[in-house]
Amino acid sequence: MRSTPTVPATPPAIAAEPFDSPVAAALWRAYYTEVSDRWYLRYEGRRTDPDELEREIAAQNSAELAPPSGQLLVARQDGEPVGMAGVRLLDPATAELTRVFVPADRRGAGTAALLVSAAEDAARALGATRIVLDTRTDLVEARALYARLGYQETEPHNDALYAEHWFSKPLH
Numbered sequence: 495m496r497s498t499p500t501v502p503a504t505p506p507a508i509a510a511e512p513f514d515s516p517v518a519a520a521l522w523r524a525y526y527t528e529v530s531d532r533w534y535l536r537y538e539g540r541r542t543d544p545d546e547l548e549r550e551i552a553a554q555n556s557a558e559l560a561p562p563s564g565q566l567l568v569a570r571q572d573g574e575p576v577g578m579a580g581v582r583l584l585d586p587a588t589a590e591l592t593r594v595f596v597p598a599d600r601r602g603a604g605t606a607a608l609l610v611s612a613a614e615d616a617a618r619a620l621g622a623t624r625i626v627l628d629t630r631t632d633l634v635e636a637r638a639l640y641a642r643l644g645y646q647e648t649e650p651h652n653d654a655l656y657a658e659h660w661f662s663k664p665l666h
Contacts (some may be wrong), residue, residue: 499562506569506576506605513556513566513580521568521578525595526551529633533656535630559593560583565616566593569605576600579609581617584626589617589665591627594636606639618665625665628657 511518530542530550555610559566564582568575577596581589591613596605627645629636638660641647645661652660 506571508569511566511568513559517575532632568610577605577609579613581613585624589622589625626651626662628660631658
């Protein structure tokens, strides 16, 4: 059973982070490990093979989360990284929200909503008027978060291998 975190007196600080920093790499590893394990447990009753995990992590190119057409954001509480979110332009008017992640022991304190809001602001700063994302059925927490934040489920906007749900939100 997951305990509910104590909501900090001050919200975490959210700032841009280089996509290739050690902090970004550690958060990416934690994110990918969790979503990969959830996939394999759902469909094959096992966790991700360690060699496969290393190959997939190494194969991921995060450069699309760098300016001038993207941004990686990291939330820190008392200097400690407690979450991330990325945004990248798909075209001049459309940004994609990606890699929204808060470690399990930090969930429930509102950090994910703050990260999504900061990512929306970053998308606006990049010139986007709409933001889209995709996610999976088993990521129920993510789907609930996006619905709560005004994202509407839409028809597919990509053919990503693991995408099962697509969402969109206008950026006013």
